[in-house]
Amino acid sequence: xxxxxxxxxxxxxxxxxxxxxxxxxxxxxxxxxxxxxxxxxxxxxxxxxxxxxxxxxxxxxxxxxxxxxxxxxxxxxxxxxxxxxxxxxxxxxxxxxxxxxxxxxxxxxxxxxxxxxxxxxxxxxxxxxxxxxxxxxxxxxxxxxxxxxxxxxxxxxxxxxxxxxxxxxxxxxxxxxxxxxxxxxxxxxxxxxxxxxxxxxxxxxxxxxxxxxxxxxxxxxxxxxxxxxxxxxxxxxxxxxxxxxxxxxxxxxxxxxxxxxxxxxxxxxxxxxxxxxxxxxxxxxxxxxxxxxxxxxxxxxxxxxxxxxxxxxxxxxxxxxxxxxxxxxxxxxxxxxxxxxxxxxxxxxxxxxxxxxxxxxxxxxxxxxxxxxxxxxxxxxxxxxxxxxxxxxxxxxxxxxxxxxxxxxxxxxxxxxxxxxxxxxxxxxxxxxxxxxxxxxxxxxxxxxxxxxxxxxxxxxxxxxxxxxxxxxxxxxxxxxxxxxxxxxxxxxxxxxxxxxxxxxxxxxxxxxxxxxxxxxxxxxxxxxxxxxxxxxxxxxxxxxxxxxxxxxxxxxxxxxxxxxxxxxxxxxxxxxxxxxxxxxxxxxxxxxxxxxxxxxxxxxxxxxxxxxxxxxxxxxxxxxxxxxxxxxxxxxxxxxxxxxxxxxxxxxxxxxxxxxxxxxxxxxxxxxxxxxxxxxxxxxxxxxxxxxxxxxxxxxxxxxxxxxxxxxxxxxxxxxxxxxxxxxxxxxxxxxxxx
Amino acid sequence: xxxxxxxxxxxxxxxxxxxxxxxxxxxxxxxxxxxxxxxxxxxxxxxxxxxxxxxxxxxxxxxxxxxxxxxxxxxxxxxxxxxxxxxxxxxxxxxxxxxxxxxxxxxxxxxxxxxxxxxxxxxxxxxxxxxxxxxxxxxxxxxxxxxxxxxxxxxxxxxxxxxxxxxxxxxxxxxxxxxxxxxxxxxxxxxxx
Numbered sequence: 001x002x003x004x005x006x007x008x009x010x011x012x013x014x015x016x017x018x019x020x021x022x023x024x025x026x027x028x029x030x031x032x033x034x035x036x037x038x039x040x041x042x043x044x045x046x047x048x049x050x051x052x053x054x055x056x057x058x059x060x061x062x063x064x065x066x067x068x069x070x071x072x073x074x075x076x077x078x079x080x081x082x083x084x085x086x087x088x089x090x091x092x093x094x095x096x097x098x099x100x101x102x103x104x105x106x107x108x109x110x111x112x113x114x115x116x117x118x119x120x121x122x123x124x125x126x127x128x129x130x131x132x133x134x135x136x137x138x139x140x141x142x143x144x145x146x147x148x149x150x151x152x153x154x155x156x157x158x159x160x161x162x163x164x165x166x167x168x169x170x171x172x173x174x175x176x177x178x179x180x181x182x183x184x185x186x187x188x189x190x191x192x193x194x195x196x197x198x199x200x201x202x203x204x205x206x207x208x209x210x211x212x213x214x215x216x217x218x219x220x221x222x223x224x225x226x227x228x229x230x231x232x233x234x235x236x237x238x239x240x241x242x243x244x245x246x247x248x249x250x251x252x253x254x255x256x257x258x259x260x261x262x263x264x265x266x267x268x269x270x271x272x273x274x275x276x277x278x279x280x281x282x283x284x285x286x287x288x289x290x291x292x293x294x295x296x297x298x299x300x301x302x303x304x305x306x307x308x309x310x311x312x313x314x315x316x317x318x319x320x321x322x323x324x325x326x327x328x329x330x331x332x333x334x335x336x337x338x339x340x341x342x343x344x345x346x347x348x349x350x351x352x353x354x355x356x357x358x359x360x361x362x363x364x365x366x367x368x369x370x371x372x373x374x375x376x377x378x379x380x381x382x383x384x385x386x387x388x389x390x391x392x393x394x395x396x397x398x399x400x401x402x403x404x405x406x407x408x409x410x411x412x413x414x415x416x417x418x419x420x421x422x423x424x425x426x427x428x429x430x431x432x433x434x435x436x437x438x439x440x441x442x443x444x445x446x447x448x449x450x451x452x453x454x455x456x457x458x459x460x461x462x463x464x465x466x467x468x469x470x471x472x473x474x475x476x477x478x479x480x481x482x483x484x485x486x487x488x489x490x491x492x493x494x495x496x497x498x499x500x501x502x503x504x505x506x507x508x509x510x511x512x513x514x515x516x517x518x519x520x521x522x523x524x525x526x527x528x529x530x531x532x533x534x535x536x537x538x539x540x541x542x543x544x545x546x547x548x549x550x551x552x553x554x555x556x557x558x559x560x561x562x563x564x565x566x567x568x569x570x571x572x573x574x575x576x577x578x579x580x581x582x583x584x585x586x587x588x589x590x591x592x593x594x595x596x597x598x599x600x601x602x603x604x605x606x607x608x609x610x611x612x613x614x615x616x617x618x619x620x621x622x623x624x625x626x627x628x629x630x631x632x633x634x635x636x637x638x639x640x641x642x643x644x645x646x647x648x649x650x651x652x653x654x655x656x657x658x659x660x661x662x663x664x665x666x667x668x669x670x671x672x673x674x675x676x677x678x679x680x681x682x683x684x685x686x687x688x689x690x691x692x693x694x695x696x697x698x699x700x701x702x703x704x705x706x707x708x709x710x711x712x713x714x715x716x717x718x719x720x721x722x723x724x725x726x727x728x729x730x731x732x733x734x735x736x737x738x739x740x
Numbered sequence: 741x742x743x744x745x746x747x748x749x750x751x752x753x754x755x756x757x758x759x760x761x762x763x764x765x766x767x768x769x770x771x772x773x774x775x776x777x778x779x780x781x782x783x784x785x786x787x788x789x790x791x792x793x794x795x796x797x798x799x800x801x802x803x804x805x806x807x808x809x810x811x812x813x814x815x816x817x818x819x820x821x822x823x824x825x826x827x828x829x830x831x832x833x834x835x836x837x838x839x840x841x842x843x844x845x846x847x848x849x850x851x852x853x854x855x856x857x858x859x860x861x862x863x864x865x866x867x868x869x870x871x872x873x874x875x876x877x878x879x880x881x882x883x884x885x886x887x888x889x890x891x892x893x894x895x896x897x898x899x900x901x902x903x904x905x906x907x908x909x910x911x912x913x914x915x916x917x918x919x920x921x922x923x924x925x926x927x928x929x930x931x932x933x
Contacts, residue, residue, distance in 0.1 A: 320778055332778040599782035606780055616789040636782060686792045693792065707812060721798040729808075 003173070004475045007121060010172025011179030014052075015045065017074020018164065018183075020081035022048030027086055029257045034248055037091040039194035039240075042187035046237040047261050048077065049164050049184070049230075050268035050307055056163040057310050063145030067170035070141075074167050094197040097206075104439050105193075105206040108446040112214050113186065115451065119223035119465060120182045121473040124174035124516065125486035129225030134177055135515025135522075137162050137169050142519070148318045150335045151506070152527040153325035156318075158311045160234075160271030161227035174516060175473075177225040185222030188233035189213040191240055192421050196428070198243075199392060204428040207438040211424035214449040216464050217372035217413045218420060223465070228417040231273035236421045238265045238279045239399050242286050243392070249290070259287060259296055263303025270308040274326070275409065276418050278402040280304055286395075329625075334607035337529045337624035339577065344526075348410040363413045368459030372413035374420060376457070377427075377445040384426030396425045413463075484731075487514050492731040493704060494518040500728045500735055501702050507735070508534050508695065509704040523700065529624070533608065534700055540618050541691030541722065542714045544683045548581035548617050548649040551681050554661045554674040558587070558644045563664040565601075565634035566646060568627050570658035578623040579654045580612040583633055586645035597638030603631055618690035620651070627657050646674075649681070688714075689723040696723075696740045703736045802836040803847060803929030815903065818925060828922040833868075833905035836930050841898040844930040846874055847888045848906060851924040856912035857882035864909040865923070869895050869930075870902055884926075891930065904930055 022044030026032040035043060055073045059065040081087060097105075124130050132154035140146065149155035161184070165177035172179075189209040196205015212218060212232075222229035245258035266280040283304075288297045315324040321331035328336045352369045353359055359370075360379065367373030387393030400422025407415050416423075431437045447453060451465040458464065471477040483491040494517040497507055506521040508531070515522050525535035540546045554566075564585070568578055585592040594613060602609035605624050612621035612633060623631055646661050661672040684690065695703070703724065705712040715722050715736065724736040804810045806818065806826035813836060817829035828850075838844070846869055857863075862880040866873050867887060872895045879885060896902060908922035 594785040594788065596784055598785050600785065601779075601782045603779070606783075610783050610786040614786045614789055685797055688798060689796075690789075690792050707810070713812075717801040718799050721796055 001475050003479070004121065004175075004473065007172035007175035007179060010168040010170070010176030011183065013071075013171065014074050014164065014168035014176070014180050015183040017077045017167065018048035018052050019045045020048060020074070020086070021051040021077035022046065023081045023086040024048075024077060024084065025051060026261075027084055029260055030254070031257050031261070032086070033091060034244065034252075034255075034258065035091065036094045036194065036198065037089055038094050039191070039198065040091065042190040042194070042233075043237060043240065043261075045183065045187045046191075046233055046265060050160075050234070050264050052077070052167070053160050053163045053268065053271065054307060054310070056166050060140055060144075060146045060163070061310075061314075063143075065140060065144045065166065067141070070167045070170045094194060095200050095202060097197070097202050098435065100435060100439065101202055101206055104442055105210060108210055108442055109189070109213065112210075112219065112446070112449075115465065115468050116182055116185070116219055116223040117179075118468050118470050118473045119220075120178040121175055122469040123472055123479045123483055124178050124225050125483055125491075126178075126220070126224030126226060127512075129178065130174070130487055130490075130514035130516045131512050132515060133162055133227065134165070134169065134174055134225050135518075137165050137177065138516050138519065141166065141170060146314065146318075150319070150528055151521065151523050151531055153336055154527065156315060156321075156324035156335070158271040158274060158308075160268055160273070160307075160311075161230035164230075165225065174225065178223060181225055181227070181230055182222055184230035184233040185213065185218070188229060188236055188421060191233065191236050192425065195240055195243070195425070201429075201433040203433050203435050203438040204425070204431075207431075207441050208421065208424035208428040210442050211375075211377060211427065211445050212420040214446050215374045215378070215420055216449050216451075216454050216458075216462075217367070217374050218417055219449070219451075220372070220463060220465050221414055221417060226414070227272055228414050231269060231276050232418040232421060234265055234269045234272055235276050235279045235403060235418045238262055238269060238283055239395075239422075241265065242283060243395065246286075246290060256296055256299065259299050260303050262287070263300035264307055266300065267304035267307030267309070270304070271311050273418070274323075275406040275415060276403065278405055279399065279418075280308075282399050282402045332604065334605075335529050337532060338604070339623075339625045340526065340529070340532060342625070345409065348412070349408065351411055353411065359411065363411075363416060365457060366459040367413060367462030367464065370411055370413045372463040373454070373458055374413060374416055375445060375449045377441065377448065378420075378423055380427050381423055384423065384430045386430035387426045390429065393426060393429045396422050396429065400426060483517070487517075489706065489731040489733055490514050491517060493706070493733040493735075496728045496730040496733065496735055497522070497702075497704065505702055506700055507702040507704050508538070508700050509706075510535065510709045511706060513704070522704075530698075532624070533611075533622075534695055534698060536620070536622070537618055537691050537694045538703070539691075539711060540620070541688040542711050545652050547651060547683050547687055548620070549681050549683055550650050550652055551679050552648045552650065552659070553677045553679075554646045554648075554659070554672075555677065556644060556661065556672045556674040558642050559663055559672060560640050560642050561663040561665075562638070562640050563634065563636045564643060564646065565632045565662050565669070566648065566659045567629075567662050567669075568623075568631040568657055569629050569660050570627065570656055571629065572627045572654075572656035574626050576627060576654055576656055577625070578627040578631060578657045579620050579651050580622075580633060580648055581617060581620040581651065582615065582647075582649040583612045583635075584647045584649075585635070585641070585643045586647060587642050588644065592637075592641060592643065595638065599636040599638065601632075601634040601636070609633065616690065616694060617649075617684045618687060618694045627654070632662075688721050692723040692738050693740060696738045701738045701740075702727075703738075705734050705736065707732045707734070799932035800838065800842065800844065801929070801931050802838075803927050803931060804834050805927050807926050813929075815905075817905075817922075826925050827919075828906075828908070828925050829920060830911060830922060831868075831905055831907045832922070832925055832928070833903055834928060835901040836904050837901050838896060838930070839899055841893060841896050842932055843893055844891050844896060844932055845888055846891050846904065847886075847931055848928045849884070849886050849926040850906070850928075851884045851926065852879050852882045853912075853924055854882045856921060859912050860910040863922075866907045866909075868903070868905045868907060870897060902930065904928060 168176035168180045192209035193205040241262045248255040266283045269276040269279050312322045316322045320333040325336045328338050328341045364378050404419045472482040490513045493513045497518050501520045508523045510525045512524050523531045600609045608621050611619040661674045662669045723739050727737045728735040804813045813834040815833040817832040819827045864878045866876040869891050911920040
């Protein structure tokens, strides 16, 4: 129970801190009075969250994010708001709320809020929340600052919302973070509702707010330590502030001040979730179009840069890529492979939806392939086109379409959440202020989205709420027992890791485990370049096809040269890679000793070039992208050497690659007339031990394998031959330690 | 006047389209150009790996441990364990993949249960590899049993699944649900010695 109360307090305190910070900034900008009293709450919260995020960013950058310091951030805001007496409810009211609306909207809203609240209050058990969202938060709290985490691409994403979780997490741990996220979700619903009231259409506002709030995918995401509802709230807040500015600019000289929150929130949206960047474009375009002056646009841009800039700078400094973990083809770096980004992006663009015409039904009704559903009522979206008749409707559509565009880069249903407020508003606006129609819409959508109704029409494995864990929320059910049941089999594996792996050690694994509960570094095979290399080494231990079983010898007339290289000349299938386990130079059959003066170079992946020159059959340099003409492996001998053969040891999985030996003559690369001889080499019987030895050399001493993992049975059948010892076993997962 | 204002507005908009937007795009283009190829300085050769010491050839231990709930290789007649007890039917069988033709040993640990023995009396168990009978053994007492024997090389299928099983001659019929049960199986599989 103590933990349950701590979670509530942590969340409440952080939410109050965000609200207070927003009030203080609004007061300092003298824009507080421009807002209607009911809309102030949610607008101030979102604005304040951006400031809290920036403050926590600064603390992390300074490596002083100890929990008392983190807690001081909301506390200072609360004290300052109190000192300025900003808590008082004053200012203009909005149009009243009809009694029927209070009854219908209030009942539906309260019912959904109640189940969301319990769900969020329960121990965090969402897939991404218990993995990287809170895994990173927990890690930053342990390290008291940012670390250069190169072993997961998720650490490279903006953490705009997660940083707001940090003070809450410091007090109430995982559930606090989920409750803060729910705070964002409630703010969004309030914003949509008050937006309708501002238009003099409370029914429209309520219907749109509840369409978004009750949407099944929104509900489960908002009740977990995800970030999507938070990002959606920030995006809609940008739109809202712009609408206020548009109204005020014709009557007030100082309306430009409203552009400061617009810019801050637009930048914050990017920091929260990259795919919401179009709201920044919308804001800049909207202001430019309305004013046709550069100064207001510049103001928005500068304020936006204030929020987004630190993340871009962090990524440039730490990961050599301002857009990390994206755009790796443009900003080459050693941390994320081009091929991984290409393949993963391709998957995210399609999931398993082969027929794109089925996508509307998939994301609204079935929700299995795209992991969640927004609800069948969103099939009414075409009706929303009637909203284009009015100016506000056109604004809603324009912003909505822009925010929707990046969806095609990731067609997961969750990526529609930032668009939901706009979709909902357009439908509600199109129906007009008609209580019967909108009341019916609210009730029908509420009934169809209720967690016990969804299984009747959605796919069996659609991501949705599957119960209301009240006993777990109140901690009447043992938390470990609850998490073992709900995060199966990952939680047991995470506890096994915590109990058996010393602090400071990392664990290599093929699938994810809930990092937020593991407090050791988990190296998931696909989540970074170095993890991919480590898992490639592991598989080389048992997959003969990955071992150096082919030798290609390029023989040519004795040539004296200081620099030589092999250039790849073929256009190959997209799935292939250029692999070189070893590259050796010979004269009359005697290998040239690799002297320390040699200098090695490669393109692409120059950072891995040493793996082709380490005399290990368990490592290989790989292009990690489709081989293309012009790629090369090069050696500068440091002095002239006489060479008559270049030998490449490689695997059988790069069949289309064609190589041309080249030598520098008078400053230019010239091809050597070489005769190619290829032969098969027997598999290395000691490859398993060599593989784990290489992992050991890279500081990886622990390996977690689930029984169904690729290669797990091979290890299970003879761990000793691998140089591994099983140290623990839990729920179909085995933990091995290297024996070196 | 109104018309003049409209014209002026349009001109301003045109100016935006023709001047400001191209400038912004040009700036963005040059920003992208800053994304040059990130080539680190060349590397020296790393430490050369010596030949591996402590070599031991890989020995398969394809043994399913049913008391740990390992049902991944089950083909037939092995029931999911309840409370760590995995009952068999008449002919419990698992499949064991083998790479190459190897000299392997058949290994099995099972229990003739007291409760069933009272009804069935002594039972004969035949140990099978790819439908070849290794041996038939009569068990005239209840209790835990271990059996192990080399498998003739010619019975082993290289690079394929091998069927490993046992056949019990008498089954016990449960009076409560009519289930026909043979042995309590703990481990079964092939190993390299």
